[in-house]
Amino acid sequence: MIDRTKSLLTAVVLGLACAPALAETPLERGSYLVNGIIGCGDCHTPRGKPPGPFLSGGNKQMGGQAVTANITPDVETGIGGWTDEQIITALREGKRPDGSTIGPPMPVRDYRAMSDDDVKAVVAYLRTVPPVKNVVAKSQYKNPLPASYGPPVGHVPNPPADDQIAQGAYLAGPLGHCMECHTPMGPEGRADMENRLGAGGQDFRLPNGVVTSANLTPTGLSRYTDAQLKTIITTGKRPDGTEITGPMEVSLYAKLTPKDLDAIVAYLRSLPPKG
Ligand code: HEC
Ligand code: HEC
Known part of the structure; x- marks a missing residue:
């Protein structure tokens, strides 16, 4: 009896400890x-x-x-x-x-x-x-x-919960399409993910001209700190005061959790540099 009560109590305590708070x-x-x-x-x-x-x-x-x-x-x-x-x-x-x-x-x-x-x-x-x-x-x-x-x-x-770069790749790829816009078109009329992942250079026609997606590999982004990069992604504002224009929907990215934003930045920092 005592044993049973004890194990029940243990189960309750463990259950509480294991339940993620939020x-x-x-x-x-x-x-x-x-x-x-x-x-x-x-x-x-x-x-x-x-x-x-x-x-x-x-x-x-x-x-x-x-x-x-x-x-x-x-x-x-x-x-x-x-x-x-x-x-x-x-x-x-x-x-x-x-x-x-x-x-x-x-x-x-x-x-x-x-x-x-x-x-x-x-x-x-x-x-x-x-x-x-x-x-x-x-x-x-x-x-x-x-x-x-x-x-x-x-x-x-x-993606594995303990792999921040895999989390970032998933967010910037299948969910957020960052790489779809930020990779130049290959010969088949599709973004050339194999050879030029994140190298930028895709053109988007706007009513008042053309805007070209930026290089998101370290070649393009090493001039920004992590904090600056996060501000650009969530507000569109660069440290020099200019704002990005065109099809990138920063209002969607403003809602990213700090953890997801960190994962995206870690992933971009991990990309092979492309000129
Ligand atoms: C880039 C634009 C775009 C985005 C983003 C997008 N869709 Fe679509 N979706 C379309 C278009 C265009 C069609 C219709 C295509 C057609 O008729 O051939 C469509 C069709 C669909 C259909 C088929 C419905 C039907 O009655 O035929 C579903 C379901 C759907 N979308 C759900 C979603 C959901 C859920 C999301 C977000 C997870 C989403 N879509 C994101 C453009 C988009
Ligand atoms: C629909 C296309 C599209 C999507 C999706 C998109 N971007 Fe962009 N992004 C652009 C374009 C085009 C520019 C260049 C805008 C300009 O120069 O005014 C840009 C600019 C940027 C810049 C500024 C770089 C610099 O050198 O100043 C960063 C950083 C960036 N994007 C990151 C991201 C991230 C991270 C995602 C996904 C969470 C993303 N983008 C999704 C099209 C896109």
Whole structure:
């Protein structure tokens, strides 16, 4: 009897000691990702001043060929009728429940590497967004879409919790697309991740000219301290008083936790220098 009480007590004490004080729920994680570094709303919330209802779709992309989908839980016009598995397949494999392919502005190639935990967290959060009835036009592509973006994704683990650089690579790659913009195009019309990862030099057309992405390898960033680099990423302001312009959404990165921001900086510092 005494033994049993003792072991129960031990279990309670151990349980308390082991429970992380501020464990993030999947819903909180999903909200952090969708409203922060992933920024689904960047494409899926109707543009305008003020913007339209959150995630209700209808923005044109690719010169009007693609129209972003309504991804609110409205059953008729959004994705409210899809199962969790069907939404996960849409995100990581670019397939709708009817088997059709989702067009390339949707960053499926990046999302293939989204971990099982994170993709479930994103779905948990999407379920809580207010449903909006909004019929959007169908995308009409000039060239046929690929039948698939690759073999079935299967199981994707989280980056190891004790590996800061792996955490940073995951944030700056599949989730944040930093490297997608900050790597020059290769011969196949895709960012040349293999040879020129982070070297910058990709051009973005703006209404008033062209802006070129910066070199994020140590060649480009060694002139900044970690603190300066974090200020640039989260506010767009450089130490010399100039501000970055163009497509980089610093308002999303302003919401990064200090731990995630540290991981991104550690990862960028670890990149092989590229001229
Ligand atoms: C860079 C722009 C972009 C981003 C970022 C983006 N999407 Fe999309 N998404 C699109 C476009 C464009 C389509 C429609 C493509 C088509 O019709 O072929 C789409 C389609 C979808 C679809 C298919 C819906 C349907 O009814 O066909 C889902 C689900 C989806 N997106 C969810 C998400 C989620 C969740 C996120 C964030 C994790 C996200 N998207 C981020 C551009 C984007
Ligand atoms: C949609 C494309 C895009 C994405 C995504 C993006 N950037 Fe950028 N970034 C740019 C462009 C373009 C510039 C150059 C802006 C200018 O010179 O006015 C830039 C500038 C910068 C600079 C300034 C460098 C310098 O030399 O002053 C840093 C640092 C940076 N980005 C880091 C990041 C990080 C970290 C991420 C991901 C968390 C990221 N960027 C995501 C396009 C992007």
